[in-house]
Amino acid sequence: MSQTSVLSSLSEINEKYRMFRTITSETDAGDAKFLFSAKDNLTSKDMETCSGSRILEGYRPPFDATSIARMREAGGLLVGKTNMDEFGFGTFSTNSAFGVPRNPYDLERSCGGSSGGAACAAAVMEGHVAIGVSTGGSICCPASFCGVYGIVPTYGRVSRYGLLDYGNSLDKIGIISSNASDLGKYVGIMAGADPRDPTSCVQPAIGARRKLESVAVPKGAAEGVSEAVRKAFADGLEALKGMGVDVETVEMPSLKYAIPAYYVIATSEASTNLARYCGMRYGHQYGDLSLKFDDYFTSFRSQYFGEEAKRRILLGTFTRMVGFRDRYYSKARMVRQSIIGEYRSVLRGCDAVLTPTMPFVSPKFSDISIMTPVESYKADILTGPPNIAGMPHASVPCGYDGDGMPVGMQFVADHWDEGVLFSAAEEWEKNFDAVRPEVSI
Amino acid sequence: MKIGLEVHVQLPTKSKLFCPCPTTDAPAPNTHVCPVCLGLPGARPMMNGKAIEYGILLAKMLGCTIRDTTWFARKIYFYPDNAKNFQITQYDRPLGEKGMYYLNGKKPIRITRIHIEEDPGKIKRVGDLSSLVDYNRSGIPLAEIVTEPDLSTPAEAREFLGQLIRDIRHTIDIPDDGERSIRCDCNLSVGIERCEVKNVTGLRNVERALTYEMVRQTKLLKAGGKVVRETRRFDEERGVTISVRKKEMEADYGYIDEPDLGIFNVKELADSLKIKESPHNMIIRLTKEYGIDERTAKQFVSTSVDLARLFEDLAAATDAETARTWTSGAISAGWRAFEARGGKDASEAVSIVRDFTNGKITDTECGLRIKAFLTGTDVDSVNAGSADLDAMISEYLDGNPSVVEDYRKNEKAANRVIGHVMKQTGGAYSSADIVDATKKLIGERL
Amino acid sequence: MDRETVEKVARSAHLKLTEEELEKFSRDLVDILGYFAMLDEAPDCEGFGIDPIGVADVLRDDEPRMELDPDALLEGMDTYDNYVRGPRLL
Numbered sequence: 001m002s003q004t005s006v007l008s009s010l011s012e013i014n015e016k017y018r019m020f021r022t023i024t025s026e027t028d029a030g031d032a033k034f035l036f037s038a039k040d041n042l043t044s045k046d047m048e049t050c051s052g053s054r055i056l057e058g059y060r061p062p063f064d065a066t067s068i069a070r071m072r073e074a075g076g077l078l079v080g081k082t083n084m085d086e087f088g089f090g091t092f093s094t095n096s097a098f099g100v101p102r103n104p105y106d107l108e109r110s111c112g113g114s115s116g117g118a119a120c121a122a123a124v125m126e127g128h129v130a131i132g133v134s135t136g137g138s139i140c141c142p143a144s145f146c147g148v149y150g151i152v153p154t155y156g157r158v159s160r161y162g163l164l165d166y167g168n169s170l171d172k173i174g175i176i177s178s179n180a181s182d183l184g185k186y187v188g189i190m191a192g193a194d195p196r197d198p199t200s201c202v203q204p205a206i207g208a209r210r211k212l213e214s215v216a217v218p219k220g221a222a223e224g225v226s227e228a229v230r231k232a233f234a235d236g237l238e239a240l241k242g243m244g245v246d247v248e249t250v251e252m253p254s255l256k257y258a259i260p261a262y263y264v265i266a267t268s269e270a271s272t273n274l275a276r277y278c279g280m281r282y283g284h285q286y287g288d289l290s291l292k293f294d295d296y297f298t299s300f301r302s303q304y305f306g307e308e309a310k311r312r313i314l315l316g317t318f319t320r321m322v323g324f325r326d327r328y329y330s331k332a333r334m335v336r337q338s339i340i341g342e343y344r345s346v347l348r349g350c351d352a353v354l355t356p357t358m359p360f361v362s363p364k365f366s367d368i369s370i371m372t373p374v375e376s377y378k379a380d381i382l383t384g385p386p387n388i389a390g391m392p393h394a395s396v397p398c399g400y401d402g403d404g405m406p407v408g409m410q411f412v413a414d415h416w417d418e419g420v421l422f423s424a425a426e427e428w429e430k431n432f433d434a435v436r437p438e439v440s441i
Numbered sequence: 442m443k444i445g446l447e448v449h450v451q452l453p454t455k456s457k458l459f460c461p462c463p464t465t466d467a468p469a470p471n472t473h474v475c476p477v478c479l480g481l482p483g484a485r486p487m488m489n490g491k492a493i494e495y496g497i498l499l500a501k502m503l504g505c506t507i508r509d510t511t512w513f514a515r516k517i518y519f520y521p522d523n524a525k526n527f528q529i530t531q532y533d534r535p536l537g538e539k540g541m542y543y544l545n546g547k548k549p550i551r552i553t554r555i556h557i558e559e560d561p562g563k564i565k566r567v568g569d570l571s572s573l574v575d576y577n578r579s580g581i582p583l584a585e586i587v588t589e590p591d592l593s594t595p596a597e598a599r600e601f602l603g604q605l606i607r608d609i610r611h612t613i614d615i616p617d618d619g620e621r622s623i624r625c626d627c628n629l630s631v632g633i634e635r636c637e638v639k640n641v642t643g644l645r646n647v648e649r650a651l652t653y654e655m656v657r658q659t660k661l662l663k664a665g666g667k668v669v670r671e672t673r674r675f676d677e678e679r680g681v682t683i684s685v686r687k688k689e690m691e692a693d694y695g696y697i698d699e700p701d702l703g704i705f706n707v708k709e710l711a712d713s714l715k716i717k718e719s720p721h722n723m724i725i726r727l728t729k730e731y732g733i734d735e736r737t738a739k740q741f742v743s744t745s746v747d748l749a750r751l752f753e754d755l756a757a758a759t760d761a762e763t764a765r766t767w768t769s770g771a772i773s774a775g776w777r778a779f780e781a782r783g784g785k786d787a788s789e790a791v792s793i794v795r796d797f798t799n800g801k802i803t804d805t806e807c808g809l810r811i812k813a814f815l816t817g818t819d820v821d822s823v824n825a826g827s828a829d830l831d832a833m834i835s836e837y838l839d840g841n842p843s844v845v846e847d848y849r850k851n852e853k854a855a856n857r858v859i860g861h862v863m864k865q866t867g868g869a870y871s872s873a874d875i876v877d878a879t880k881k882l883i884g885e886r887l
Numbered sequence: 888m889d890r891e892t893v894e895k896v897a898r899s900a901h902l903k904l905t906e907e908e909l910e911k912f913s914r915d916l917v918d919i920l921g922y923f924a925m926l927d928e929a930p931d932c933e934g935f936g937i938d939p940i941g942v943a944d945v946l947r948d949d950e951p952r953m954e955l956d957p958d959a960l961l962e963g964m965d966t967y968d969n970y971v972r973g974p975r976l977l
Contacts, residue, residue, distance in 0.1 A: 043483045056482070062959050063476060065483060156940045162483040169700035169938040198487055198702060198945035199938060260923045268697050271900060272515050275526035276480050278901065280973045285965040289571045289974060294901065296974030297519050297526075302903040310902055314893065314912055315919060317900040320517075320695035328923065329697060333936040335929045340939055373915050374922050390939025415940055456951040463951035470969045474957050481960070490946035512937060519901055521973035565970060569977055573970030693899055703942025704935055 003029035003077070006125060010079060012441045018099035019111070019120035020080040022047045033075030036129040036186075037121050038068050039114075040081040041088060042173070043162040047078070051164040052086040052114070054097045055304035056283040065162020066197065067131055067173050067190045074189045076129070082117030086306045087274065088135050088166035090114050091379045092368050093142070095308040100365075103145060104437035105405055109362040112142030115176065119146040122176045124439050129186055130176040135166045136262050137383025139174045140395035144357035144408025147397045147434065149425050150176040151183040154415050155390030157203055158187070159194030165273040167266040168199075170387060178436070180429035183394065184209070184422030207419035212427065214246040214350040215411065218255060221355040221382070232399025232407035233356040239398070240354075243431060250346050252353075254338045258385040261339070263377055264319050264332035265388070271316030274309070277301065311373060340389045347414040352424065355382050357395040357408035386412040394421040396428045400435055443590035443635070444598050444651060447626040448605065449583045451560065452495045453615050458559045458582035459486030459529065470565075470575035478580035480524030485701040492582040493536075493705060494714065495613050496557045499584050500537025501716045502612045503552045507537050509708040513557075513699040521572045522562040524579050530558035532696045536707070542588075544601050546725045546735075551589040558583050590628060590635070595651035598627070602644050608719035627651055631658040634668040638682050641675045650675040654682050723749060731761040737769055748776055751787050758791050759798045767794050771808045774873035775815030782817045789814050812874075827878065830862070830870055834882050837861055845886045855879050888917045 001009075007029055014020045021040045024047070029035065038044060041051040043061035050056040068078060085095040093101050093116025101120040103109040111120045115132030119142030122130045132139040134152040143150025151174050158173040165171060175186045193201045217237070222230050237247055279287045279300030287296055305313070319328035346353060359381055368376070386393040393412040400406055413420050457464055460477035467473040476484035500507050514532035540552030562579040564572045586605070592598045606623060609615060625647050627638045636658070641650045653675075658668050673682040718726070720742050727738040727749065741749040751772065756764035772790055779787060790811055797807035813823045837858055838844060847854035858879045863872065893913045897904050904912065965972045 049482075051482070058963075059482070060963060061481070061483065062955060062962070063481075063483075154940065155938065156942065160483075161485065164482045165485075168485075195487060195947060197485060199700070199940075199942045201945045202703075202940065202942050254929070257926060257929045260926050261929075263919075264923060264926070269700070272517050272527050272695070272697060275517055275519065275901075276482070276524070278519065278526060280521065281479065281524070281964050281971060282482065287974070291974060293521055293572070293974040293976060294519065298901040298903050301901050305902070310904075310908070311912060311915055313900050313902065314896050315916060317695060317896050318888075318892075318916070318920075320697055321693050321896070321899075325696075328926070331926050331929070334932040334934075335926060336939065337932040337934040337936045338930060341932070372918065374918050377919070377922070388939075454949050456949050461947070461950060461952040461954075463953070465951075471961055471966075471971060472957050472969075473953070474960060475953065475955055476960065479960060487947045488945065489949050491949035493946070510935070512935070521976070564973075564976065566976070569975055571967075572973045572976055573967060574973055575970055695899070698937045700938045700942075703945055704937060705946075706944055 003032060003035055006035060007079060009441065013124060016441055017102050017104060017120050017124055019082055019101045019117040019124070021050065021083050021098050021117070023080040024078060026077065029077055032077035034077070034129060035079050036071055036076045036131060037080050037082050037118060038065070038078060038131040039084050039118050039133050041084060041133055041164040041166075042068055042131065043164070044068055044078060044081060047081050049081065049164070050098070052084040052096045052098065053304070053306065053309065054284075055277045055300065058284070059282045061162070063162065066159040066194045068162065070190050071131070071186070082115070082121055082130065084117055085114035086309050087164065087270065088114045088133065088138055089270070089308045089312050091137065091141055091376055092363070093117065094365065094368055095306055097306055103362050104439060105147065106362070106403065108364050108366075109405065110145065110365060110368060112145035112358070112362060114138040116142050118176050119143050119148055119150065122146065122148045122178055123437055126436070127179050127182070128177065129182050131190075132174055132176045133163060134172050134174055134387060135170045135266055136387045137380045139176060140357050140383050140393065140408065140410055141380070143176050143395040144397070144410075145362035145406065147400075147406030147408075147437065148176055148178045149180045149183055149394065149396055149429070150174065151187060151394040151418070151421060151425070152387070152392060153187050153191065153418050154203070154392040156199045157206075157392070157416075157418070158190045159197040159200040161194055161196035165269070167269040168273070169269065170262070170266055172387075172390070178434075180396070180425040183425055184418070187418060204416050207417040209419040209423045212245055212351050212411070212420055212424040214248065215240065215352045215354040216248050216250040216346055216350040217354050218252040219249055224359060224381070225356055226360040228361055228401035228405075229356045229359060229407050232401070233409055236398035236409045239431060243427065247354075248350065250353075252342050252346060254335070254342045255385045257335045258339055258388050259377060259380055261332040261335035262380070262384045262388040263315070264328045265336065267312045267316030268319045268329050269316070271313045271320070274313055277305075336388050339385060343386070343389050343391055343412065344414060351420050352411040352413050354412070355410055357382060357410040361401050361403075361405035361407060382410065386410070391415060392418045392421055394425050396425055397432065397434055404435065442593060442655060443630050444592035444595070445590035445628040446588050446592065446598060446602070447628075448586040448602065449624040450586070450609060450615070452492050452557075452582040452584055453613065454489055454491045454495070454582055456489060457580035458489050458492050458557070459580050462580065464581050467577040471577060473577045474579070478524060479576055486529055486699070488702055488705070489582065492557055493707065494710065495582075496536045496555065496584055497707060497711045497714055498612050498716050499586070499609060500540070500555050501711070501714070502608060502719060503537065503540035503542050503555060503586065505537030505540035505552060505555055507707065507711045508534060510534065510704050510706050511536050512704045513702050514696045515699055516694045516696055518694060520561070521574050522564045522579070524562060524576055528559060528561060529699055529702075530585075531556035533698070542605070544597070544604060546721065550591045550601060553587040553589055555584060555586045558585055590630070595648045595655060598651055599644050599648040602647060604721060608721055611719050612716050627654070629654045629658070630668070631655060632662050632668055634670045636668065636671055636673055638673045638675050639685070646675060646677060649680055650682055653680060657682065720746060727752070731756055731765070733761065733765050737765065740773070741768060744773060744776055745780065747787070748773070751790065754788065755791050755794060758795055763794065763798060767811070770877070771811040772815070774871055774877070775812050778817070779815040784815070784817070787815070826870070827874070830866070830874065830878050831882060833862055833865060834858060834879055838882060838886065845883055848883050849887065855883060858883070888913060888920055
């Protein structure tokens, strides 16, 4: 399908799958070298940017996020902004204030989240390069649920200038695509120091591509996962062994603290990042000026933030409060250090740590609606650890369940060692029989 | 009574703390702004290295311990002038702590800490309608200096601030735009409970605010009431402090560390930076090292630090007493003329005095040469000038011999001569010259 | 995590909760904090831990520069006379 014809079919595709919040008005691909989409929490000058939230309805940023700018400079045409959980708060993209993307393998199931729209676009439009953002699992979860490849580079690899912050010490910009080779290619384009994001300025060059020779599976990694995931993961391990990869088991006792520590740090930071959304400067403004400032701010925030956003703001405000800060915020930071230490220690003895990506296949929307917050937080149990540690990690499809729903497995490499992940994904793709979703419009 | 101050001083960087927007006067509201200082979604701070340097210099000036590593924090509070509704400041790891600063060289004022933070925007008050915010000021670097409650009176607090500002200006060259760049949060307790008066601009207002607060608390306690711990603000027009925040709205700032900036290893930089000696410290050192009295030392330093340095050079070349005599005499007398004609290097004066101490020239000759050098004329004109002056004085003494007799009893008698000559010459001679010549000539007649 | 605490937290976060929200969030927070309690048993660890990769000493020169037109930045904002308009203070 030519690039121009892809452009003209976007509206129709979106009608069915709801992956896009905004679609470009461009009808001719011109001399664009490639088409790409960006999650709607990355600023785009020419398209509204809402980060999945009503509080930013109508916001037109005056600058492009560095990741988008670099893709454009490399000849990319931004075709649209993808739907997501509000500000990244979610694992199923159901907390979107706008469209909720539908899984191309089963329209009654979630695409995962929070970069659900990105993974959906990648799955539906073969070879589509989608920029996603991961904080606690928001790239690999949807990649796994949608049967595509996703990579989260090391924290600090891709500039976050122009990313609407969820957790500043956790957010990472990455790539989702049905082509494994896109991962290395486009991370390479976006990566590199950007003075506008100081955390991107201490990176060494991307680790050289090298063959994946050994992986370590943490004990208990496959416990508590669904039968379908357990089986597909076991198949994946066998396939790796067949490719000549050495598979070992390791103890990683600190990983079980990753999810609570992640949620404490993430919500603490998020509650401060969201303070600026108050009915001034961007998004909804022009409120009731008879209200005093505290009430004015409160009225916007209460009206326009969704339920999950409010929940996380409350949580994150509490974990920073006097009397609780030490027990939660400070402790969680310490726990992060232990997890990083454990990963780095294990990765001295192997190329990557390997687990299933998600504990189950994509759930039905009806099941999601009755999940408690803790249940949905626990869905991040396998993606949380590399995310809190800032380790680069990638998800590859490794099997399908009885209903044809995809299962993914996740490789975690050492800081800055994306090279081994790029090769691992590319090698895996050669040997894996991917089942593409039936896309009929 | 106990008074503690939190002093906010704008650092004189050319660009803002976290973005390259200019810090100089902007042509109109919101013209020196960018996504960072406007708090636009997706923008993030970039640290200005010069601000850290200035911070270190001030920390050293205050005798603070500077940690090896420092970092920044977010202080969350909602206000229209706060572009992100949080301020990036320092919390767990301020730049400097536990310093000591001597008021007038004697009274020690403990410095709790010094840290760097960003200024919020400015709100133009429009009565009780909406607020109008100008973010030009948003992101300008501030140093916050916190003292322990070691100050005892409003006047002392003002004196402390005055000295502090002079020393800060000397250390990091803050432009002399009066009191505009200094803001204080003032804490005062007459009894047990203290109140904070926030955001007072300028020295005079600090004293006024503290005085009012002192009187208010005293009256309250005398009437048998209790002082409630609270935050107040100072109404400049009416000269009163007004209660601002109710207790329930007491902000819990919910500090977290600022991940976007990372940490700063400042030990090496701190070790390499040397501060200029503050005028205040110089005065103390001169009295101690050279055995001169404080008044003289103060005269030297406040006339000019260069003059004080010249005194030291002179003392090294001859001795402390000689240096003192000539510096407070002929050299001070001609100093203003020297500066007026753009003179920079006064080391010639040292050679001249050396010639005198070596016996090569007389003390009169020495005085003439110094004067000639400093005023940029030649010895002959000086001589001629002073000859004229001597002639005028002698003429007066000839006509008023009783002056000499009166002088024997009371030196003030010379004033009649001085007054006369000053009137006659109408400023052609410096008063110092006239006094010297008069005393010399009277002395000759005694 | 009693009702009073949730109300205090909400006020601090500038959120006004309905009666239902107050009840629901109180329950949620109790659950979630119950889950977080496992952090108490996690071992302590060294390190500043501000970010995972040890960002340090990233500085910029003190050179003034304006890259974007301030008028363009103010375009989407509620302004009056080039001031940004916000709610009243008193």
